[in-house]
Amino acid sequence: MKKIKRDFIFKQGNSGTPLIIILCAVHGNEPAGYLAAKNVISQLPSSNDFSIVGILGNIQAFHSNKRYIDQDLNRIWNIPSTPNTKNIIEFSEREEIIKTVKSWVAKTKAKEVYFVDIHSTSASGTFIIPSEHNNGIELLQYIGFPIVNGLLKGIQGTTIQFWQNQTFFDCPFYVFGVEAGQHQDPETIKNAIKVIEKMIEYVTDKKPQLPLCSTATYSLTYTHLIKENDNFVMKPGFQNFDYIEKGKTLAIHNNKEIPCPEDCYILMPLYQKQGSEGFFLLRLQDLSMGQ
Ligand SMILES: [Zn+2]
DSSP states (O other), rough: OOOOOSEEEEEETTTSOOOOEEOOOOSOOOOOOHHHHHHHHHHOOOOSSSSSEEEEOHHHHHHHHHSSSSOOOOOOOOOOGGGGGGTTTHHHHHHHHHHHHHHHHHHTTTEEEEEEOOOEESOOOOOOEEOOOOTTTHHHHOOOOOETTGGGOOOOOOOHHHHHHHHSSSOEEEEEEEEEEEOOOHHHHHHHHHHHHHHHHHHHOOOOOOOOOOOOOEEEEEEEOOOOTEEEEEEETTTTTTTTTTTOOEEEEEEEEEEEEESSSEEEEOOOSSSSSSEEEEEESSOOOOO
């Protein structure tokens, strides 16, 4: 199979305008962001007002339709490269992503950068993960999907954590993540398309002057971690943002029932083999959004 180019699709506007970066398939079994970026950017009329580029994350895992080959590419961004990491596929993927992002910011002389990392999950439901600095919140509210704060507290080494703290660029650099829905659901691609279209409207100031609708905001209360050889089986039927009452059995972990510790909402119940978090629990923070 022909290897897809890292920056697989783009439209370049005038230099000194905003740059939108769509990072996708950081997990190789999550094609929605790739398909959405191809769909939107290929149909986009040329514009001088901004540049947009789709960047493929884990190319080798993408071709194998696997979450990762050697190590989870969305958990290693805090680990420095050493001679020992040289032969790990995801470390070379990471270096190439960094090089590609840098080259796009440099060649467009970007005034500001809007960077989204698009994922999908093994359960349905769409939401936005803001950076821990919570900047660019107006754009996230404009996109209109539920926002989950604090999710990164339970995870280390994600793309968002790396790029939110990058010191490569002087221009404003807004970073966020999107979970667009269930891996194979056609709605997931539509959700990813909506995110990209809204980003374009936002940066080109073509957003309709309508009052923004309210965005539900949740915050993380618990992360259920799984170790490499653990036996973890999620109970069937949970979807993102399902309300769960205290005491309900959520999973069987190493032959022990895991009850829900409090009334809460569930996020990303793990219905696939690869992954190091079984599920996350949330509380509802806010239904309004303060304009
Ligand atoms: Zn993912």
